[in-house]
Amino acid sequence: MRLEDVAAVHEIERLSFQTPWPAHAFEQELKGNRLARYLVARAGERVVGFAGIWSMVDDAHVTTFGVHPDWRRQGIGRHLLLNLAELSLVIGARRMTLEVRASNHAAQALYRTFDFDIVGHRPGYYTDDGEDALIMTTPELDGPAMRGRIATERARLAG
Template identity: 50%
Template structure:
């Protein structure tokens, strides 16, 4: 499947928001994405695009010496094609380029597919946030990748 992963542009917000609403029971608002893309200097977002269509997106906040994945979603019609992995790897590379080698995220306890992807990319479970998700009080599994460079197979200076 041919697609490119690139930094988000303001023009992508509507497509990203549509995917957000399809994928999450408590979606972020459109305005939240506008603020993330246009105002938040700590935020980095990427999209997967094919023929002008956004297939998925991912974002993170860069906070001191760590990256925190805020969201990652792939349009339901394009799942299981490696897009989520490509998006997360792009975030990891961007964090690494910014001098950050640790990344964290929260994931629903029931989202075994996502947890499997994260483990594949070097994330480990370190804790649980009880009742984290407001729609159903589901727990969130806290995961960390303590060496982005090792997970991506990078050597010093790459």
């Protein structure tokens, strides 16, 4: 993600979430958070999705993830998640973690395709409506199961 992508990313964020990050939060992340990495997915020149992680000790924590509503269910989320997994390996993360709304079954299904499992929950995590968050994590990224999953997804999405 580049600074010039922030307006498009913020629009996707606004269309996707009840409490979107403000645009300046993305700008601050890009300019000043050395632990943060952000990716965008493009269709031509148009930004159609984005994702971000923070490198936290030996975890890659997914901080944000969104696909424009007009571009959902076309494999963009899978591509983003694959690229996050590969980036997480490059930065030395042992596993990926995230929180997801308990009611967001579509996102949970996507995360399960990359072997994320529910390992806990955070009651009242979301401040807008008090909904619980599920905590999901992957197995060891450098282990044979996840290496195999990443290779399988790379081949599937390439072909």
